[in-house]
Amino acid sequence: MNVYKKLSWFFKREWKLYVGGVIALVLVALMELIPPQIIGRVIDYITESTLTMNTLSILLVILIVAGLLTYIFRYFWRVFIFGAAYRLGKTLREMLFKKYSDMSTLFFQKRRTGDLMAHATNDINAVQGTAGAGILTIADSLITGGAVLVTMALTVSPKLTLIAMIPLPIMVVLTSYYGRLLNKGFRKAQAAFSSLNDKTSESIAGVKVIKTFGYEKADEEDFVELSEDVVDKNLKVSRIDALFDPTIMAVIGVSYFLSIFYGAQMVVADDITLGQLVTFTTYLGMMVWPMLALGWFFNLVQRGSASYERIEEIMNTKNNIGEDYLTEERPRGDIKFDIKSFTFPEEEEVGLRDVKFTIAEGTTVGIVGRTGSGKSALVRLLLREFDTLYANDIVYGDYPIRDYRIDKLREQFGYVPQDHFLFSTSIRDNIAFVNPEVDDEVVFNATRLAYVHEDIERFTEGYDTVVGERGVSLSGGQKQRISIARALVADPEVLILDDSLSAVDAETEEAILNNLKATRERKTNIITAHRMSAVAHADLIIVMESGTVSEMGTHDELMVSKGWYHDTFKAQSLRSALESNLDEIVERGDVDGTE
Numbered sequence: 056m057n058v059y060k061k062l063s064w065f066f067k068r069e070w071k072l073y074v075g076g077v078i079a080l081v082l083v084a085l086m087e088l089i090p091p092q093i094i095g096r097v098i099d100y101i102t103e104s105t106l107t108m109n110t111l112s113i114l115l116v117i118l119i120v121a122g123l124l125t126y127i128f129r130y131f132w133r134v135f136i137f138g139a140a141y142r143l144g145k146t147l148r149e150m151l152f153k154k155y156s157d158m159s160t161l162f163f164q165k166r167r168t169g170d171l172m173a174h175a176t177n178d179i180n181a182v183q184g185t186a187g188a189g190i191l192t193i194a195d196s197l198i199t200g201g202a203v204l205v206t207m208a209l210t211v212s213p214k215l216t217l218i219a220m221i222p223l224p225i226m227v228v229l230t231s232y233y234g235r236l237l238n239k240g241f242r243k244a245q246a247a248f249s250s251l252n253d254k255t256s257e258s259i260a261g262v263k264v265i266k267t268f269g270y271e272k273a274d275e276e277d278f279v280e281l282s283e284d285v286v287d288k289n290l291k292v293s294r295i296d297a298l299f300d301p302t303i304m305a306v307i308g309v310s311y312f313l314s315i316f317y318g319a320q321m322v323v324a325d326d327i328t329l330g331q332l333v334t335f336t337t338y339l340g341m342m343v344w345p346m347l348a349l350g351w352f353f354n355l356v357q358r359g360s361a362s363y364e365r366i367e368e369i370m371n372t373k374n375n376i377g378e379d380y381l382t383e384e385r386p387r388g389d390i391k392f393d394i395k396s397f398t399f400p401e402e403e404e405v406g407l408r409d410v411k412f413t414i415a416e417g418t419t420v421g422i423v424g425r426t427g428s429g430k431s432a433l434v435r436l437l438l439r440e441f442d443t444l445y446a447n448d449i450v451y452g453d454y455p456i457r458d459y460r461i462d463k464l465r466e467q468f469g470y471v472p473q474d475h476f477l478f479s480t481s482i483r484d485n486i487a488f489v490n491p492e493v494d495d496e497v498v499f500n501a502t503r504l505a506y507v508h509e510d511i512e513r514f515t516e517g518y519d520t521v522v523g524e525r526g527v528s529l530s531g532g533q534k535q536r537i538s539i540a541r542a543l544v545a546d547p548e549v550l551i552l553d554d555s556l557s558a559v560d561a562e563t564e565e566a567i568l569n570n571l572k573a574t575r576e577r578k579t580n581i582i583t584a585h586r587m588s589a590v591a592h593a594d595l596i597i598v599m600e601s602g603t604v605s606e607m608g609t610h611d612e613l614m615v616s617k618g619w620y621h622d623t624f625k626a627q628s629l630r631s632a633l634e635s636n637l638d639e640i641v642e643r644g645d646v647d648g649t650e
């Protein structure tokens with residue numbers, strides 16, 4: 056029942072619909088009381104030989120009117136109560152989606168996609184069931200059941216009514232016990248469904264890897280195993296489900312037995328007429344639905360509670376990004392990194408330590424270093440992906456980054472992440488993502504800067520080409536350059552390219568960097584890269600090594616100091632010179648490629 060208390064905010068909001076629905080249910084219950092009365096009267100008139108054509112016609116007209124009104128009121132309770140439940144589903148889905156949108160990347164790192172999707176679908180459906188069919192079943196069972204009981208007592212015999220109701224408490228005890236069992240089983244079934252959901256989405260996303268490794272069969276077996284688990288858990292729920300109806304029918308059977316046993320004796324003793332006994336048993340037949348509804352109610356409540364608890368768990372998860380801020384100002388100015396130590400969430404080892412450097416406003420800073428040295432971690436800290444896990448601070452302009460409103464801070468950046476992502480929509484919409492209303496010229500300008508305009512023009516559908524799941528596959532380099540164009544459209548104060556030139560050849564890289572140099576002269580640029588050529592032109596180069604800064608300076612300074620940067624730059628230059636020489640030799644035909 057707790058779930059209703061938790062949903063009280065919704066019932067308060069939609070009370071009019073629920074009151075309307077319950078009134079319609081009461082009216083249906085009242086209308087349904089009429090036919091048994093008429094049947095009893097007709098039987099008694101027949102046994103007393105007093106039935107006239109006139110009386111019969113009046114009784115039939117009453118029956119028809121009652122039937123019509125029942126039809127109308129049934130329609131209204133459905134619209135009111137189920138309508139309210141759909142609104143609950145919509146509200147919960149929106150709340151959940153907002154929560155997902157507000158959460159940091161860490162949240163998504165820890166949760167499985169399928170699980171998050173299952174919350175938004177299956178769990179919400181179960182809660183919706185509690186607010187719709189749940190309310191219906193309890194209201195109907197109380198109203199119809201109550202009305203039938205009172206009528207039985209008032210129009211036939213209170214004593215016989217009491218006798219017929221003797222088995223009722225047994226039913227209430229048993230069905231609420233089944234309900235508790237069902238809660239546990241249903242939670243497990245929902246969790247199994249989440250895993251299956253997750254497996255499906257991962258297999259679809261990773262279909263290329265699965266196929267190239269010839270892993271289809273093993274993947275299918277994994278899927279079948281999870282699918283069997285879902286069936287197994289749901290079968291357990293069904294076994295509990297299956298206990299409800301037979302228990303209720305058995306209780307009603309006992310009630311019938313008691314009513315006929317004692318009712319017949321009362322007819323013989325002239326305490327009630329035969330017509331009254333028939334009316335009584337007809338009413339008892341009408342108790343079948345309210346009792347089944349009561350059983351269903353316990354069932355729905357437990358399903359709804361299990362699912363609501365799962366949703367609540369997500370809603371109560373705290374965002375690890377602090378939401379307090381000190382200033383409404385937009386960040387402007389130099390960016391000063393002063394990180395004493397930073398540890399990744401749930402890690403023990405320090406990820407970054409003693410990182411101290413300044414990115415002057417309007418300059419270009421390159422960050423290089425071996426793989427895993429902490430280049431992306433620096434960028435992610437600047438974007439406030441991890442908020443509270445480091446000592447000292449990153450100061451942007453006048454305030455530490457944590458003192459700005461997060462949306463204002465992030466608006467300053469145009470970020471091209473390492474694992475770039477394109478939406479399943481047109482290339483144009485992908486590029487104009489931050490501002491769909493932007494002029495085509497702005498989009499073209501960005502794609503020219505990112506050196507991808509001509510590639511896009513070559514597609515039959517040009518900028519309207521749909522990418523991803525529902526459209527063409529783009530090359531890694533094309534995706535990267537479209538992602539760069541997307542970041543450039545907003546002409547951000549700070550452009551961050553996190554290893555974003557890795558999939559383009561050296562010439563394209565040079566062209567893009569020249570474009571950026573020419574157009575972003577007064578803006579800040581942060582470029583992380585593996586190719587030293589991508590940062591050689593930067594005003595400041597930071598070399599990272601095992602989470603700390605090992606070298607820092609301009610290209611010329613670093614070449615003089617002859618450290619890792621110098622060695623890597625030399626080695627990479629030599630390799631590219633050799634490669635281009637080799638290309639020239641092959642082109643001239645001096646080398647027979649086959650031998």
Ligand SMILES: Nc1ncnc2c1ncn2[C@@H]1O[C@H](COP(=O)(O)OP(=O)(O)OP(=O)(O)O)[C@@H](O)[C@H]1O
Pocket residue numbers: 399400402406424425426427428429430431432433473554
């Ligand atoms: N969320 C995380 N939790 C724990 N460790 C992490 C997390 N993200 C990154 N790391 C670890 O931190 C280290 C630095 O990672 P980072 O991505 O910053 O390296 P990088 O220099 O950008 O590497 P690459 O050039 O390969 O992209 C790596 O050892 C990585 O495994």
